Amino acid sequence: MEQAKQIDVKKLKVSKKVFNPGPARSRTGNVINFLFLCLVGFFMVFPLIFIVSNAFKPMDELFMFPQKMLVRNPTLSNFTSISILMSSSWVPFSRYIFNTLFVTIVATFFHILLASLAAYVLEKREFPGRNFMSQIIVLSLMFTPAVTGIPNYIIQSKLGMIDTYWVLIIPYIGSSMGLYLMKQFMSSSIPNTLLEAARIDGASELRIFTRIVMPLVKPAWLTMLMTSVQSMWGMTGNTVIFSEAKKPLNYALSQIGTGGVARQGAAAAVTLIMIIPPLLVFILSQSRILDTMASSGIKE
Amino acid sequence: MATLTKANRKEIKRQDRKLLKKSFKRNWDCYVYMAPYGIIFFAFTVLPVLASIVLSFTYYNILEAPTFIGLDNYRSLLATDDVFITALKNTLMIAVITGPVGYLMSIMFAWFINELSPKVRAVMVTIMYAPSISGGAYAIWKLMFSNDSYGWANSLLLSVGIISEPIQFLTDVNWMIWIAIIITIWMSLGTGFLSNVAGFRTIDRSQYEAGYVEGIRNRWQELWFITLPSMRPQLMFSAVMSITQAFTVGDVTTQLFGIPSTDYAAHTILNHITDYGTTRFEMGYACAIATVLFAMMVACNQIIQRMLRKVGQ
Structure with missing residues (x-):
């Protein structure tokens, strides 16, 4: 009898590691849930595994029949x-890297600065036209650059x-998603009383923005x-x-990738290079991003 | 209210205007802070939509000034442009399937993931979100569904013996749109999904305890009566995201099937816009197509938002 109890406790501990404990949960339900998620997860990562594997495949394995999913003799070729x-192109490789870095840094810096400033005013000040502007921003979430x-x-x-x-730079500065997320995050994380107190103390709006608001909305600007x-x-x-x-x-x-069948391996390697940085940034900042997303909802 | 006289109403209006003027004066700095972002936002997000509506009534090839031609663009869209009708059908087909499926997936998986412990949850979220941040990674599907026997799908089916000849996935009109749909669904867990994950996480746990006392028995009841109503804002946001994604499929089809795709079998409205805008330089016509797309998206959004207000009732 006692032994059985002990085992039960052990099982409970294991399931607590994987699941969120809560009432109204059956264990079978939990297991089915987990297995189902693993299955879906497989569908999601499958093409990505394929990319990684192809990027390291030597030529003969790329054209093997039947195709093996995983690489056997990995190579860096x-x-x-x-x-x-x-190196055969007349523009040095470092130039492309500079272009991307320059465009990314300038656009990111001004996007965060200007959109946050606008978000602050839109969320925390009352002025004629404010509601109109806020509504346009919600609507404009649909009008992506593709459309x-x-x-x-x-x-x-x-x-x-x-x-x-x-x-490349200027249109991105004015994109609405960043401003929208920032504005929503400000509404939930900055108490108005704090701002009023600062105003009574005689702080200027710009000072409030740089010294009080920006440090408090760190998760949003990381997002x-x-x-x-x-x-x-x-x-x-x-x-x-x-x-x-x-x-x-x-x-x-991407011009390499269009080089046809012979460059299949190189194309996969290129894709891998393009995927890794955004994925890394996401993994490193996931919890901040989820903090920001918690306030992303559209309020009626 | 009804008893207000005309003079009274005039007086109220005058006072309102006075207040408005005062408010303008008191908050002038707001406009200064708004301006840098606002100007760029208007120029590259709002103006394109407005310009597109205006230019859709003109003939415009960028080199010469636009000439007003009334409804001619729309008339030829509906009456003579068979490719547009095909594109419209394809886009609606993709949207009707990938929109709801992607949306439900983003809610369901977020809910399932929420049942996991924090560490496992973080890994799962990364896995699910990975396809949508991998940008051009869908090019890999081209290899997986390539027409010859080296394509992964063909290779598998051939070696198992289901088929005896490779399927022309990327040129067979029966397959193309389905492949576009699969890939769009694969990429559909994006920003809206993250919003839902975060939404589930922030629900006040004491609400559940109250719910159990009231007689909620299982996770399904919990979902409909407590969880979903309290994350309605997130649901609305992710609906906007899903609509945007479902209606703007275009890059995927260009990458996999080219423009024009075989028999236009995977030609979407976005492809049609690109076709007229960047290769034929018939900007007026391209703008008319874009306007139709905008109208469809806004209308769809209105309907969905109205439906979402009924959740949990």
Whole structure:
């Protein structure tokens, strides 16, 4: 009898490690839930495993029948072939890296600064036009760059921005997702009384913004940092950039992938290189991002 | 209210205007702080939508000034452009399947994940979210579904003996749209999914305790009566995300099937816009297509938001 009890306690401990304990939970339900998630998780990572494996496959394994999913004799030849392909182009490889870094850093910095400033005013001050602006921002979440591509191209070409770095940078600064998340996060994490107290003490609005608000919304601007790095890193700009010297890294690399069957391995290696940085940033900042997302809901 | 005289109403209006003026004056600095972001936002997000509506009534090829042609663009869209009708069908087909499926997945998986302990949860969230941040990773599906026997899917089916000849996944009109749908679903757990995960996490636990006292017996009742109603804001946000994703499939089809795809079998509205905008430079026409897309998305959003207000009732 006593032994049986002990075992039960042990089992309970194990299940507590994997599951969130709570009433109204049956163990079978928990197990089914976990197995189901593993199955779905497999569907999700399967193509990614395929990329990793292909990136390390030697030529003969890439064209083997039947195809094996996992690599047998891993090699770095696909990665070295990228650098060979890259060194034959007349623009040095470091130039593409500089382009991407420059565009990403400038756009991220100004996006976080200007969108936060606007979010602060929109959330914490009352002025005519505030509600109108807030509603437009929610609506504009749907109008992603993919949808507004053509009319945007017309505007950018009228402004003479085509084929400059600015065409990649400036539109991103004004993207609405970052501002929206920041604004929602401010509404839930900054008490109005704190701001009033600071105003009574005679702090200027800019001072309140830089000294009180920004340190408090760190999770939100880390989230903006992540989404910004993600989208700037993944940007090819292939419809707006034409000179080789201004192309971002992703554009240059994606040209390798279009080289056909013979470059299959190199294409997989390129894809792997493109996936890793955003994924790493996400893994490192996941808990901050989820903190920010907690306030992302649209309030009626 | 009804007893207000005309003079009274005028007086109220005048006072309102006075208050508004005062408020403008008192809060002028708000506009200064808003301006840098606001100008860029208007120029590259709002203006494109407005410009697109205006230009849709014109003939415009960028080089010459636009000429007003009334409803001609819309007329030819509906009456003579068979490819547009195909694109419309394909887009709706993809949207009707991937939108609801992706949306339900983002709620369901977030809910399932919420049942896990924090560490396992973090790993699962990363796995589920990975496809949507991997950007161009869907190019890998091209290898998996490649037309020859070296493609992974063909290779598997051939070696098991289900088929005797490789299936032309990327050029067979019966397969193409389904492959686009699978990939879109694969990528559908994005920002909206994260919002739901966070939403489940923030629900006040004392609500559940109260619920158990009231007689809630299992996780399903808990979900419908407590969980979902208290995360309605997140549900609304992720609905917007799902709609956006479902209607703007275009990159995937370009990458896998090219423009134009075989028999336009996977041609979407977004592909049609790109086709007219960047290769034919018929901007007016491209803008008319874009306007139709905007209208569809906004209308769909209105309907979904109205439905979501009924959750838990």
